[in-house]
Amino acid sequence: MSLELDRTFSIAPMLDWTDRHYRYFARLMSSKALLYTEMVTTGAILHGRGDYLAYNREEHPLALQLGGSNPEDLAKCAALAAQRGYDEVNLNVGCPSDRVQNGRFGACLMAESALVAECVDAMKQVVDIPVTVKTRIGIDEQDSYEFLTDFIDTVQAKGCSAFTIHARKAWLQGLSPKENREIPPLDYARVYRLKQDYPGLNISLNGGITSLEQAKTHLTHLDGVMVGREAYQNPYMLAEVDSRLCGLTAPALSREEVIDKMLPYIEAHLATGGRLNHITRHIIGLFQGLPGSRGWRRYLSENAHRPGADTRVVLQALQTMQAGI
Structure with missing residues (x-):
């Protein structure tokens, strides 16, 4: 069955x-x-x-x-x-x-x-x-x-x-x-x-x-x-x-908590020779509709594809968004 x-x-x-x-x-x-x-x-x-x-x-x-x-x-x-x-x-x-x-x-x-x-x-x-x-x-x-x-x-x-x-x-x-x-x-x-x-x-x-x-x-x-x-x-x-x-009561992760949990995954991917933009292209819409979301998207789009780009790009994109740049 x-x-x-x-x-x-x-x-x-x-x-x-x-x-x-x-x-x-x-x-x-x-x-x-x-x-x-x-x-x-x-x-x-x-x-x-x-x-x-x-x-x-x-x-x-x-x-x-x-x-x-x-x-x-x-x-x-x-x-x-x-x-x-x-x-x-x-x-x-x-x-x-x-x-x-x-x-x-x-x-x-x-x-x-x-x-x-x-x-x-x-x-x-x-x-x-x-x-x-x-x-x-x-x-x-x-x-x-x-x-x-x-x-x-x-x-x-x-x-x-x-x-x-x-x-x-x-x-x-x-x-x-x-x-x-x-x-x-x-x-x-x-x-x-x-x-x-x-x-x-x-x-x-x-x-x-x-x-x-x-x-x-x-x-x-x-x-x-x-x-x-x-x-x-x-x-x-x-x-x-x-x-x-689905009737579950456990609280959802915040957007920032989602990013925090993605960082070890990104690091593991980079350690096997993967590129940062393989992953960041999927998370670019995480802050859609919120103030500063354009800065988040722009920073990732402009920097995640660069040689040697790592989790620091993600963290800087988050700071850029939070600063409303």
Whole structure:
């Protein structure tokens, strides 16, 4: 039996953004948020030269998002993920980029529900952790509620009990991935209806959520919410997730305490030959909306990339902000 995770609040997998440095940073502010890796292709894991499954143990609960459509390859990767201690494997059936389509995975797989079901089944055969699917409400002209429910019916029949639904359809031709996150209209009501019609499934909503107040409203209809860009660009919103959405009472860290806890992590990264800006690019939005935040951002942007930059840059950026420079 798969262990069920708390999916009340999760942070969306975002390419080039939700790497292990960001996830460590996010975990300092919320113990309950379910974190996702960037999408990793089966080809990268099985044939790439790097370790695409590396993460920090502090990141749990953590899901690996896979991109692929070959059931055998996905099963191999899911097994590796389980061996490495991931808490969930998630199949990407939502990304609309040309590169992803050319690899026959992402949103185009909505048109091949039987193949998605086969992929899910292959992964579930080799792991005990949850296997879930992130998808859209439709693609191109295939955007009826019946198309969505046919997809859900086919995939759940192979044992997938948790879906994250991006409440926009995807246009596979003519729109960039960025435009596909903004131009197709949001249809929250369709996702609410899906939960009503499939009460036994865990249904989370993704798309357009920019505040915890919005998240609380959606949670009156659904099992979970997944927040993307807002959780990255305004990361301190995560400090209230545990108390406002998950019922925990432990006080959140202040922004300054978050920085203090990041310093040993940064030092360890630098000691292995890493660069400061690998990490500071993720924390640049920590003071968003506060007086002096521009000084914080500017100092990090101008200095973190310099040769030899270390934690002193972070501390000076903090002083610059506090001085209102």
